[in-house]
Amino acid sequence: MPKNHPFARIRRCTALPAAALTLPALLLAVPSAWATEAGAHGTGVELEPAVHQMMRELPLWSGLPFVGILLSIALLPLLAPHFWHRHFPKVSAAWALLFAVPFLLIYGDIAVYEIIHIYLIDYIPFIILLWGLFTASGGILLRGTLVGKPIVNLLLILVGTVLASWMGTTGAAMLMIRPLLRANRHRKRRRHVIIFFIFLVANIGGSLTPLGDPPLFLGFLHGVPFFWTMNLLPYLLFAGAILLAAFFVLDTIMFAREAPRPPNQEEKVPLKVEGAHNFLFLLGIMGLVLMSGSLNLGSVDVYRIEIGIQNIIRDIGIVLMGLLSVWTTKRRVRVDNDFSWFPILEVAYLFAGIFMTIIPMLAMLRAGTEGALAFIINAVKEPAHYFWITGSLSSFLDNAPTYLTFFNLALGRLGLSEPQVSSILLGALGGEKAVLFISYLKGISIGAVFFGAMTYIGNAPNFMVRTIAIGDGVRMPSFFGYMLWSLLFLVPTFILVTLVFF
Numbered sequence: 001m002p003k004n005h006p007f008a009r010i011r012r013c014t015a016l017p018a019a020a021l022t023l024p025a026l027l028l029a030v031p032s033a034w035a036t037e038a039g040a041h042g043t044g045v046e047l048e049p050a051v052h053q054m055m056r057e058l059p060l061w062s063g064l065p066f067v068g069i070l071l072s073i074a075l076l077p078l079l080a081p082h083f084w085h086r087h088f089p090k091v092s093a094a095w096a097l098l099f100a101v102p103f104l105l106i107y108g109d110i111a112v113y114e115i116i117h118i119y120l121i122d123y124i125p126f127i128i129l130l131w132g133l134f135t136a137s138g139g140i141l142l143r144g145t146l147v148g149k150p151i152v153n154l155l156l157i158l159v160g161t162v163l164a165s166w167m168g169t170t171g172a173a174m175l176m177i178r179p180l181l182r183a184n185r186h187r188k189r190r191r192h193v194i195i196f197f198i199f200l201v202a203n204i205g206g207s208l209t210p211l212g213d214p215p216l217f218l219g220f221l222h223g224v225p226f227f228w229t230m231n232l233l234p235y236l237l238f239a240g241a242i243l244l245a246a247f248f249v250l251d252t253i254m255f256a257r258e259a260p261r262p263p264n265q266e267e268k269v270p271l272k273v274e275g276a277h278n279f280l281f282l283l284g285i286m287g288l289v290l291m292s293g294s295l296n297l298g299s300v301d302v303y304r305i306e307i308g309i310q311n312i313i314r315d316i317g318i319v320l321m322g323l324l325s326v327w328t329t330k331r332r333v334r335v336d337n338d339f340s341w342f343p344i345l346e347v348a349y350l351f352a353g354i355f356m357t358i359i360p361m362l363a364m365l366r367a368g369t370e371g372a373l374a375f376i377i378n379a380v381k382e383p384a385h386y387f388w389i390t391g392s393l394s395s396f397l398d399n400a401p402t403y404l405t406f407f408n409l410a411l412g413r414l415g416l417s418e419p420q421v422s423s424i425l426l427g428a429l430g431g432e433k434a435v436l437f438i439s440y441l442k443g444i445s446i447g448a449v450f451f452g453a454m455t456y457i458g459n460a461p462n463f464m465v466r467t468i469a470i471g472d473g474v475r476m477p478s479f480f481g482y483m484l485w486s487l488l489f490l491v492p493t494f495i496l497v498t499l500v501f502f
Contacts, residue, residue: 050110051110051113051114052367054107054110054114054363055363055364055366055367055370055371056367056370056371058360058363058364058367058371058372059372060364060372060373062099062103062360062364063357063360063361063364065095065096065098065099065357066095066099066354066357066358066360066361068095068098068357069091069092069095069096069350069353069354069357070396070457070479072084072091072092072095073350073456073457073479074478074479074480075479076088076091077478077479078478088346088349088350089349091353092349092350092352092353092354093352093353095353095356095357096352096353096356096357098357099356099357099359099360100115100356103115103359103360112303113303113304113305114359114363115356115359116303116305117305118355118356118358118359118362119355120302120305120307121305122355122398123351123352123355124315125311125315126351126355126460127344127347127348127351128315128318128319129170129285129289129318130170130344130347130460130464131318131319131322131344132281132285132318132319132321132322133168133170133171133174133282133285134170134174134343134344134464135322135325135326135344136171136278136281136282136285136321136322136325137171137174137175137278137282138174138178138325138334138337138339139275139278139281139325139326139329139333139334139337139339140175140273140274140275140276140278140279140337141178141273141274141275141333141336141337142178142179142182142271142272142273143271143272143273143274143336146179146182146183146271147183147186148180148183148184148185148186148187148190148193149255150248150251150252150255151248152183153180153183153184153193153247153251154244154247154248154251156176156179156180156183157176157180157193157196157197157200157201157244157247158244159176160172160173160175160176160180160197160200160201160205161200161201161204161205161240161244162205163175163176163201163205164200164201164202164204164205164206164212165205165206165207165208165209165211165212166208166209166211166212166286167211167282167283167286168206168211168212168213168286168289169201169202169203169205169206169212169213169452169459169461170202170460170461170464171282171285171286172201172202172205172206173197173198173201173202173461173464173465174461174464175282176197176201177194177197177201177465177468177469178337178338178468180193180194180197181194181338181468181469181472181474185472185473187254187255187258188258189254189257189258190469190474191469191474191475191476191477192247192250192251192254192485193247193251194465194466194469194474194476195477195482195485196243196246196247196489197465198453198461198462198465198466199243199453199486199489199490200240200243200244200453202452202453202459202461202462202465203449203450203452203453203458203459203461203462204236204239204240204243204449204450204453205236205240206449207229207232207235207236207445207446207449207450208229208230208232208233208236209226209227209229209230210224210226210229210290210293211286211289211290212229212449213399213448213449213452213459214399214400215394215399215400215402215403215404215445215448215449216229216403216445216448216449217289217293218400218403218404219403219407219441219445220293221293222404222407222418222421223418223419223421223422223425224421224422224425224441225422225425225426228425228426229445231442232442232445232446234501235442235446235450235497235501238496238497238500238501239450239493239494239497242493242496243489243490243493246489274330274333275329275330275333275337277328277329278325278329281321281322281324281325284317284321285317285318285321288313288314288317288318288321289314291310291313291314292308292310292311292313292314295310296308296310297309297310297313300312338468338471338472340471342467342471343463343464343467343468343471344464346463346464346467347460347463347464347467350463351460354457355398358397358398361373361397362397362398362401365377365393365397365401365402365405366401366405368405368409376389376393377409380406380409382502383439383440383442383443383502384443384498384502385443386406386410386440386443386444386447387443387444387446387447387494387497387498387502388447388494388498389406389447390402390403390406390443390444390447390448390451391446391447391448391450391451391454391494392447392451394447394448394451394452394458395451395452395454395455395458396455396457396458399448399449399451399452399458399459400448402448403444403445403448406440406444407441407444410437410440410441410444411437414433414436414437414440415433416433416437421437424437424438425438425441439502442501443502446497450490450494450497451490451494453486453490454483454486454490455479455482455483455486456479456482466482
């Protein structure tokens with residue numbers, strides 16, 4: 001591999017990336033939209049009316065830079081691969097500036113507030129959490145003879161799907177992707193294995209607990225009981241069974257066609273785990289996330305944004321978990337695990353641009369029926385509508401604020417308040433409105449989680465899995481090529497989910 005290839009190791013694998021060296025400076029970061037209450041995001045009282053006015057005024061075309069960065073991610077790797085691999089951080093920055101400069105010129109202090117808000121509230125904690133999970137899981141190595149036959153691949157994906165609800169889709173995906181790649185390294189056709197892995201482990205599997213996926217954690221912060229999401233188990237079992245069955249049939253056909261000859265059949269090496277102490281760091285990270293949503297230790301104010309002290313503790317703790325993983329894991333383990341910092345750096349660069357350009361899209365959604373996206377809000381009436389529209393928007397936008405938008409819409413439409421949510425879901429408050437809200441919430445929850453699998457940017461681990469797979473030599477489909485797979489397998493599954501449950 002050439003030294004200037006984007007997936008070449010540009011630094012020793014035990015060295016922290018340049019971005020990580022600046023993490024101590026980021027420790028004043030606040031929680032992402034899924035880690036604080038929207039009402040406690042701290043919009044300054046003096047700015048609140050102006051912010052609401054801005055949300056109502058933003059035209060639909062203000063989302064063009066967001067469309068532009070998505071098209072760049074989709075097309076430039078195909079049309080200009082060398083340019084993209086060398087300059088994708090600059091492309092991301094260019095689209096961000098294309099929106100930010102006129103936004104700042106027109107809205108001034110309001111724009112400054114919104115930009116600082118999205119990076120403090122969303123981006124920085126998002127990257128810290130991903131970095132921590134990526135670092136700790138990258139120190140766990142499964143050694144031994146593991147041959148990627150259809151039944152083995154099915155079991156690996158099934159295990160990852162189960163783990164996703166308890167250690168998060170990112171944690172499960174980063175833990176399981178490397179053993180899956182090694183098991184299938186001798187096979188010529190591997191892309192379908194990785195695609196179904198993204199479908200199930202990086203997305204759909206995270207639907208049973210608030211730890212599984214960001215929007216569910218946001219619901220937990222807004223009164224949804226921690227174990228209520230276990231009510232989504234029938235949806236997971238139904239969709240999971242369809243997709244696992246489809247994968248097994250497809251993988252069996254592919255396996256038979258290429259008639260692979262697994263290597264080293266004479267010398268089978270027993271399976272063993274190295275770097276297992278990193279499981280403690282993964283548990284520590286998930287415990288810190290849960291702590292940040294369960295405690296209220298007060299707050300500090302940064303540019304009229306309230307920062308929960310418990311969330312500052314969480315972010316410091318996640319960084320510490322990641323650093324301990326780096327310091328305590330043998331370099332040989334990470335080398336043998338094909339560990340590289342490039343996937344997390346790629347996500348950091350691209351999502352820095354995405355989070356900037358997504359500002360007008362989220363603002364228009366927050367404006368509800370008074371904003372440029374009112375036609376979408378007005379179309380949502382039935383549980384199936386909540387499922388499909390929440391899901392469709394979550395395929396391209398941040399699924400946490402999308403979840404919250406329709407969560408609040410459901411409450412408003414039924415004349416309910418947030419303090420009533422817990423009573424309704426625990427069965428203490430009944431009636432027709434309660435029944436309707438539960439059906440709406442199931443649609444919102446499943447839509448926000450399941451549809452993250454529709455595109456590479458629907459959920460952060462999608463992009464990281466893709467990058468790791470490409471680095472291992474898998475010819476992953478393009479942005480639109482991946483969407484063809486999701487249209488072929490996911491959309492029919494979601495239609496069946498609609499017919500059976502909604």
